[in-house]
Amino acid sequence: MDDLDSRPAALLVMEERRRGDVYPPEVLDALDELVSWSAPPITAERLAQDPGVLADVEILLTGWGPPRLDADLLDHAPRLRAVLVAAGSVRPLTTPEFWAREIPIVSAASANAIPVAEFALAQILLALKQAHRIAREIRASRTYPVNPPVAGGYRSRVGLFGLGAIGRLVAAHLRRFDVEVLACDPVADPAGLGVRMVELPELFAACSVVSLHAPLLPETRGVVTGDLVGLLETGATLINTARGALVDEPSLVDVLRRRSDLTAVLDVTWPEPPPPDSPLFTLPNVVLTAHVAGALGGERARMGELVVDELRRLVRGEALRHAVPPDRAHIMA
Template sequence: MPAIPRTPERPSAAFAFSPGAARALLTPEAVAAFDEVCALAPEPLHEFGSPAAREVLSTTEVLITGWGCPPLDSDVLAAAPRLRSVVHTAGSVRGLMTDAAWERGIEITSAAAANALPVAEYTVAMILLSGKRVLETTSGFRTARTAVDWSLVPYSVGNYRRTVGILSASLIGRRVIELLRPYDLRILLYDPFVTADEATALGAELMGLDELFALSDTVSVHSPLLPGTHGLVSRELIGALRHDAVLINTARGPVVDHDALTEAALAGRIRAVLDVTDPEPLPPEHPLWTCPNVTLTPHLAGSQGNEWARLTDLAVEELRRWAAGDGFAHSVGRERSAFLA
């Protein structure tokens, strides 16, 4: 792309992605939209160490970052004396922003809110499909190839007055609760940072962690992976789940005790929908690959395909606001950054 003359109204900017993220996100339409707002460097940066990258950094005021962007450490910041802000087209900024970047006062915005929507949509779809046992029935129906006697379907199947437990009122957890409002479901919530009144306003009943697992037909995990949430879904909590309950995880694999989950699933006591695992992906010989009551998907709940345009649309609008002096609508503070998954 040709270099664009820089003016005070159009801050100098550079893309910083992995090559794969650049291919996914930087469509001609997205680049043209950024072009209208800022003066872009000719090519995306995939690293910050080469002489060519250092030359770009020396004049860059805004970095437009995404998956695979290297950390903004003190060495990078020294090479970027004019850098004032970061527009991040992905969710978490924990691997990007360093102590040096925060101390320098770099402003940053994240597309976490935009990326939360497809994860929430995936979650709601899996809640409803698992409530009807669609995922499990499809395989058996394909094998049997014969009519099913609907009168023999257990009363536990269905989504009428089913109890759904949401683990964490994160951006995604809140969006899931919002999307579930039209359905005849009882929504429970565990989040130690939410009050009972706040939960009610969201449309959920605040519960203790043990209660949520004991009372829910489906538990959906939306906790970020932090030192305090590693293994949060413990063997004891998995053991407290009702027979045939469903555990959905779209957060991070290590939030769940995978040994306990595997044992409960193989015993046929619970079902699971896992978009993330520990490790990820599971080894080829892992028994969950062939467990009929477990659905595994390859970390696809987040933005993919045409959903990437939602991330760049938000980033363009954030950059437009910042360039106009209005500040970021989705600014991420240092204290909040630790809680973005």
């Protein structure tokens, strides 16, 4: 910027473990041109011990391990005018007191949606070939199947439960393939996505693969029951990259024990990780992937770059593209 003295005062607060991935040197260099740092980066725990460091802060930058913006912390930040979160959900840090101050808050959910959708797409394509099932049967029998019956990627049906940022991106990816996409989401507008909206039971009964992308809300907790999973056709696959608690795990386990033809690819579980004695570790038709769908390593820099772009708009007085509306914050993952 031409006038360095005009740069807003900023503070970066997040956990140290992932800070270097989210805010690598090139992202920090870009931020240096836009803000004046009130203090070196700190953790939320350190901020709780010294909240006075917020006294002159106008822009709060954060990511994983954010501070909770309750009334006490906000009282120490009278000049705060924007919060930029290089992560998906803003729920861990927002409070009624925060929303009452009408401070804009930016989420990098759209940047984190990219690797999740890529992972989901990869698993969907593998599932249409029943790759996981065939691989475990080969391992058990030590023979190759002859002409195995699989849905394949031509005129098969794929079901998406949830059409938020990730579900919509998955639907967009699937438009490149010769598959029919069914979706269930009571509040989404499916216009332009090329999907057919159905109720949840039909989604499971009609599709060779069902991929979960719904937010975790009181009404969606445990909504994916064993009864629903039992509707899946022979050899079908359930994929969960959303939230583990969407699935009623005990009833899912019961179905998977009875139906060895089914496969569950679970990138998320509840609790996470599962307890050591969980049957999810021993069921042969369960694939656990340890929450790798979201941004990892260098992928996390996308979220820092989104924050830089939004901060640039903010200091120029332009409209923010990724500000979270207060009435939608609760349904963002």
